[in-house]
Amino acid sequence: MTASRRDWLVLSLGMMALIAAIGLQVDRDRRFPRSAQESDQVLYVRSGAALKRLTLGFNGIAADVYWIRALQHYGGDRLIKIPGAVRYQLLYPLLDITTTLDPHFNIAYRFGAIFLSEGYPGGPGRPDRAIELLRKGLVAMPHKWQYYHDIGFVYYWHLRDYKASAEWFQRAEAQPGAPSWLKPLAATMLVQGQDRASARLLWEQIARSEEEWLRKSATRALLQLDVLDQIDQVNAAIRRVPLSPGERYSWEMLARRGLLRGIPADPTGVLFVLDPDTGRVTVSRDSTLYPLPDEPKRLQ
């Protein structure tokens, strides 16, 4: 065998060994799933202050790592389909560690607050923790009007405390560089906080935000508001249809009566769901817009 042919044989053997190694890795992952080992490790250090010392000068990169872990934790737990499973229990500690390691980690405060206040099962439903996190951000950056605004928003949207909400919007408005729309917003909040129109106004402002992720969630919230309008219209129409005895609501029945031409769909294209007994229309669980924000009953 010539030297050159032997060399190429060595190279192909090496490549084969690397491929075999990947095979072994896949096999091992099948026997011993990775995610099972994960949670222990994350819990290992819970104190952000301790971690700050442990990571020496590399707080920034460590904060990035914990931010990615927080995202993974949040995203991963959203996918769990088991009802009643304990979820998101590490979300706050991870965000807390992230922001302790890097107190100027803007997106971790703002998006973290959205994660935390999101209602179960889309999030842990902890608006109190969201406000805590944003207040921590204000300690590091006392003039960030966005954080005042976000706290006001959490009070408005999740806690329905319109007075507190208006107060925080006013504080936001007092910060340097705050946009002019905050002032009317504070006023509206006091007078007609319960109005869906003011919710739309608020989300539209957020949709103009410079942060892409905030824009994304605002777009989704605006779509949800559209869906709420749509559902209101459909429900109003259905309520006008009298039900004969023994009859149940169905899209076919409504179509027969000339009420609807087809099955209405939400803006993402997923068909609405009709309750055959009550005739109430809701958004499908398959839709990305599910669950819709719950509004106080008297508003509808």
Add this chain to the structure above:
Amino acid sequence: MSPAIRIEELTKDYAVGFWRKRPYRALDRLTLDIEQGEVFGFLGPNGAGKTTTLKLLMQLIFPTSGRAEILGRPVGDLAVRHRIGYLPENPSFYDYLTAEELLHYFGQLFGLSAADRRTRVASLLDRVGIGAERRLQLRKFSKGMIQRVGIAQALLNDPEVVFLDEPMSGLDPLGRRDVRALILELRDQGRTVFFSSHILSDAESLCRRVAVVAGGRLAATGKLTDILTVQVRGWELVVSNLTPELLARVMPRVRRATEISHGRYNLDLALDTPPDRLLSDLTAAGASLVSLNPLHDTLEDYFLQRVAEAGAGARAPQAEEGAHAGY
């Protein structure tokens, strides 16, 4: 008997330049045969391709084209390494080892038994003049001492063919004399020695045949005298007890006279002045001979001339082919 070393059309191109690589021909179709038992000088100025050739023979670099054999086997053959020795140019070894340990290490690679190694290492280090320092780590060694260790390691396996790349470099005059004696000793034992040098006098005193390379090409091969005698330009005669009157008398036959000290002169004679006649006249008049040396062109002059010829040859490939075959 097959030649000790056979080199056929050996060519090496390097890619040079960082961004746009272009080939640079370090060695251009070198063809040479070296007979067994001869001391062969491989001469040329720095950068001529000597070290490239030796590295190709040691498979430290691989040829672009052409082939080479040592003792009838292709150079890549591991078995042939048991029968050869190699001294790299400006050798460098592991500075954490002592001279003794280094030779034992290499001896193990040759598969020598512990007893063989002990006797062989001790006698070789004696031979190259490394005394009690052999127990010191090589980091404490001077350049000349490293060179001696390098020569010792090249002879460790009692090689049939020895390759020495600039064996005299880094050595003092005494060391050069030692190495010369060593090479002649190897010749007397019937071994083949292939050595490179850019210093002519090294070759003159050792080799039956030489090859001269310049600019990566073979400029000439043959007996050193055949190649170089025509280049003798004159004579340098040093005499003492020379009186001014005597000097004035011989002055017409002298190209230039330089006084070195009182009564001692350096006389520069033209090639057509037979120095023996003049010398006998001078000694008859009471002057005494200090030294008489032929004045060569320096090897560099010779190289320059050959490079010019090789350049001309490149324009006419046929003529160059003839030069290759001409030994």
Add this chain to the structure above:
Amino acid sequence: MRAIKTVAVNVFRESVRDRVPYNLVLFAILLIASSFLLGQLTAGQDVKIIKDLGLAATSIFGLFIAIFIGIGLVSKEVERRSIYALLAKPVSRPQFIAGKYAGLVLTLAVNVAVMTCALYLILGYMSWTESAAFKATWDAPGADPAILKALLLIFVELMLVTALALFFSTFSTPILSAVLTLGFYVAGHFNADLKNFDRIVESKPAVWLARGLYHVLPDFSAFDVKTQVVHGLPVPGWYLLTTVTYGLTYIAGLLLIATFIFARRDFK
């Protein structure tokens, strides 16, 4: 075989002459001093902390040896031209690579073995001096044989780092090799994150890229069972076996490719 062994023994001798064994002294001082100090400071957790420290130090000291000697194994010989005389001896280039690698693995093996003995000595002493009631609060016994599992994986991990360093040094400069090896080591420890990348990113190409990296990068995080061992959690034999086999196969691949690159290299 003889050539490989001879080259390997010389690498070992070089590391001894380069004062590598001093790290063992440092290791012993670290363990003894911290066991003494912790005895004064903490209640009940000192055996766990000694185990953590011992395993972490074995891993980190070994990592430094593997990287900084590993990158020099080949490149130093080339740079100092000592390889010229060596390769003219009856040593093929594959034998040279194998010998160099085996030599550093031998150094690391001796190093890890001595550290293991030191760790068990200290742990044994600590268990011996504690009351049985106190020992009942520990997650795992003092001189727990399970620590050997973690040490085994640390050793195979160091072998993998060495192979990586050697691989890089066959075609790049020592500094770049060190950076690359360290980079791969760190990236390989964040491998689990790459695997779960699909949880946070929707873009398919990004997920594929992350998945690809997860498989191509050496999976260093798999070798880390320190936490499990220290807390007395089970580490199944099958896990050890597949992970060690994975490591050895990956090493074989790296060394073969390194040999391929090295065999065709010109030493200008």
